[in-house]
Amino acid sequence: xxxxxxxxxxxxxxxxxxxxxxxxxxxxxxxxxxxxxxxxxxxxxxxxxxxxxxxxxxxxxxxxxxxxxxxxxxxxxxxxxxxxxxxxxxxxxxxxxxxxxxxxxxxxxxxxxxxxxxxxxxxxxxxxxxxxxxxxxxxxxxxxxxxxxxxxxxxxxxxxxxxxxxxxxxxxxxxxxxxxxxxxxxxxxxxxxxxxxxxxxxxxxxxxxxxxxxxxxxxxxxxxxxxxxxxxxxxxxxxxxxxxxxxxxxxxxxxxxxxxxxxxxxxxxx
Numbered sequence: 452x453x454x455x456x457x458x459x460x461x462x463x464x465x466x467x468x469x470x471x472x473x474x475x476x477x478x479x480x481x482x483x484x485x486x487x488x489x490x491x492x493x494x495x496x497x498x499x500x501x502x503x504x505x506x507x508x509x510x511x512x513x514x515x516x517x518x519x520x521x522x523x524x525x526x527x528x529x530x531x532x533x534x535x536x537x538x539x540x541x542x543x544x545x546x547x548x549x550x551x552x553x554x555x556x557x558x559x560x561x562x563x564x565x566x567x568x569x570x571x572x573x574x575x576x577x578x579x580x581x582x583x584x585x586x587x588x589x590x591x592x593x594x595x596x597x598x599x600x601x602x603x604x605x606x607x608x609x610x611x612x613x614x615x616x617x618x619x620x621x622x623x624x625x626x627x628x629x630x631x632x633x634x635x636x637x638x639x640x641x642x643x644x645x646x647x648x649x650x651x652x653x654x655x656x657x658x659x660x661x662x663x664x665x666x667x668x669x670x671x672x673x674x675x676x677x678x679x680x681x682x683x684x685x686x687x688x689x690x691x692x693x694x695x696x697x698x699x700x701x702x703x704x705x706x707x708x709x710x711x712x713x714x715x716x717x718x719x720x721x
Contacts, residue, residue: 457486462511463496464655465607465628467635472511474685475657475675479509482674483667495576496520508663509671513655515578518706521699527661530702531668532675532694533654534686536627545695546651548626549583552643554614559621562587562647567599570721571610571619574603578705579625580610583649585717586708601721608632615642623649631689653701672696 458479462472469491480487492499496516501507505527517528533545540548553559559568573580588597602619604610610622611632626648633640657675659668675694678686686692712718 457488458483458508459506460487460489460509460511461499461501461507462489462491463499463513463516464511465625465631466491467608467628467631468689471685471689471691474682476509478679478682479671479674482679483670495574497576505660505662508660510658510660511655512658513576513578514653514702514705515582515709516576517656517658518702518709519576522706528658529661529668530656530697530699531659531672533656533697533701534627534691535654535693535695536630537690537692538630540626540648541651543692544651545654545656545697545701547579547654548648548650548652549579549623550626550629550645551584551621551623551647551649552611552614552629553621553646554617555642555644557620557644560644560646562591564646565621566593566597568620569600569602569618570598571602571604571613571622573605573607573610575719578652578655579628580607580623581720582705582709582712583652584623585712585720587647587649588720589712589715589717595717595720598721611639611643615639621646626650627654627690634690653697653705656697656702 460476462469473489476487476489496502496512497520535543535545559565575581588595604613607624607628611624613619614622659671
């Protein structure tokens with residue numbers, strides 16, 4: 452066992468799963484016999500001083516900022532595991548989708564219907580909220596001003612509310628975040644409709660900083676591949692079937708999507 456006595460963990464993901472990340476970190480503390488500290492970052496990961504100065508040990512992070520960070524600072528973060536969701540659409544793989552939502556009272560029923568409409572997205576560094584939508588435009592050769600207007604909400608849950616409240620016509624939502632919101636607030640299903648699902652795409656992973664001993668990283672991975680009963684109870688509540696081991700090769704698809712969009716001049720959509 453490493454002599455490390457404390458693990459500093461940061462979450463850059465949607466807050467409706469933060470309690471689950473707390474359960475994961477508490478489990479690692481029990482198994483590894485180390486003190487743990489988890490915080491929710493208020494920063495975009497590529498602007499977070501804690502990440503940029505290599506002061507974290509583990510992080511829950513979206514695949515897009517992970518690969519963008521890796522293009523600047525090679526090999527500082529190592530993907531360890533990612534959740535595999537129970538629902539059949541995930542096919543027992545560590546993947547997720549972008550669910551494109553509209554208001555149920557609208558006359559919008561397909562992606563083509565969204566031309567000229569108001570899109571809200573959580574932030575431009577998001578894979579599900581922005582990068583995959585941009586990729587969808589490129590796939591069908593839509594112009595980058597396909598949407599009449601784009602507005603930034605800050606996070607997925609706010610995007611959902613803006614669509615419901617009529618402040619935006621559509622939004623691309625991480626399917627896992629959307630499913631959790633529907634579990635937490637079942638009435639939402641009466642107000643939103645999914646017109647298209649984009650993906651699948653590699654699931655946001657738990658990553659480890661390379662300054663950790665490889666033996667400790669391997670212990671973190673092994674522990675999560677065989678969760679105890681307490682963690683399994685938390686997993687069931689969020690619809691996680693298991694954790695799968697992942698590495699950098701699993702996230703090259705996201706890098707390719709991002710780089711293709713930039714090369715095509717789609718830095719900004721709308």
